[in-house]
Amino acid sequence: MALDQSFVGRSYPPTDPYEVGREKIREFAEAVGDANPAYTDRETAKALGHPDVIAPPTFVFAITFKAAGEVFRDPQLGLDYSRVVHGDQKFAYTRPVRAGDRLTVTSTIESIKSLAGNDILDVRGEVHDEAGEHVVTAWTKLVARAAEPAAEGA
Amino acid sequence: MTAKISYDDVEVGTELPAQTFPVTRATLVQYAGASGDFNPIHWNEKFAVEVGLPDVIAHGMLTMAEAIRVVTDWVGDPGAVVEYGVRFTKPVVVPNDDKGATIEVGAKVAAKLDDRRVRVDLLAKSADQKVLGMSRAVVQLA
Numbered sequence: 001m002a003l004d005q006s007f008v009g010r011s012y013p014p015t016d017p018y019e020v021g022r023e024k025i026r027e028f029a030e031a032v033g034d035a036n037p038a039y040t041d042r043e044t045a046k047a048l049g050h051p052d053v054i055a056p057p058t059f060v061f062a063i064t065f066k067a068a069g070e071v072f073r074d075p076q077l078g079l080d081y082s083r084v085v086h087g088d089q090k091f092a093y094t095r096p097v098r099a100g101d102r103l104t105v106t107s108t109i110e111s112i113k114s115l116a117g118n119d120i121l122d123v124r125g126e127v128h129d130e131a132g133e134h135v136v137t138a139w140t141k142l143v144a145r146a147a148e149p150a151a152e153g154a
Numbered sequence: 155m156t157a158k159i160s161y162d163d164v165e166v167g168t169e170l171p172a173q174t175f176p177v178t179r180a181t182l183v184q185y186a187g188a189s190g191d192f193n194p195i196h197w198n199e200k201f202a203v204e205v206g207l208p209d210v211i212a213h214g215m216l217t218m219a220e221a222i223r224v225v226t227d228w229v230g231d232p233g234a235v236v237e238y239g240v241r242f243t244k245p246v247v248v249p250n251d252d253k254g255a256t257i258e259v260g261a262k263v264a265a266k267l268d269d270r271r272v273r274v275d276l277l278a279k280s281a282d283q284k285v286l287g288m289s290r291a292v293v294q295l296a
Binding site: 027033034038047050054062065085086088090091092093095096 | 184
């Protein structure tokens, strides 16, 4: 079932602030096996010109994807979330995310397409800090695969 | 923002040091916890097979996080990454053994841009399959 085109351009209210913790950044860096001291050592981060430890480039996805979840799960949109795969992901940074940031995300549906029975949804998340300054924009493309005829083997 | 690579020292075609990243089931569990993505296709083989996958697969965002390390390790300051985008073309299949899978990432400077920035194109493969397409980063150099 094709998604409702009238949702294109719709923006959702900004999320409550997410406070970026130093230990959460450390946990993420360890999970991806990245020992860059800019993620864990404040003096290293400062020497690079940052006011505090910074987060790895893809860290912010956890925040923007959670925000976008409100869009994907909007019952009025009607996306079959159980068939969703991640198609594309892009980030454009004004500055890196850092410990102590309080970030809000405003999600907007940029496009809805139907291709060979697949529903393709593009959502843009604008991330701002507590001062209202832009930090990063995240573009997420989700593909809800067509419910193909059952091909289960045995 | 202090990149350790100078714009003047790179040319189109300059290769960044390639890296290989191991991914085991333990890696996936750890990443799920750190990222908050608990989709069972990343840890539950029965569920993964039921939805048509060959086995448990790695989070696309984990592959994306590993791939950019080739750039951040090269440039020194991860904050020098100005843009980063990928297309998830094939899943990284992670068998339930102590070897798991590996992600091999290479990258080269594809274009020199204004304001001492360069575009780096990344190539990520696992089991001889290209797992990221259109994988590009824009990096601010010194």
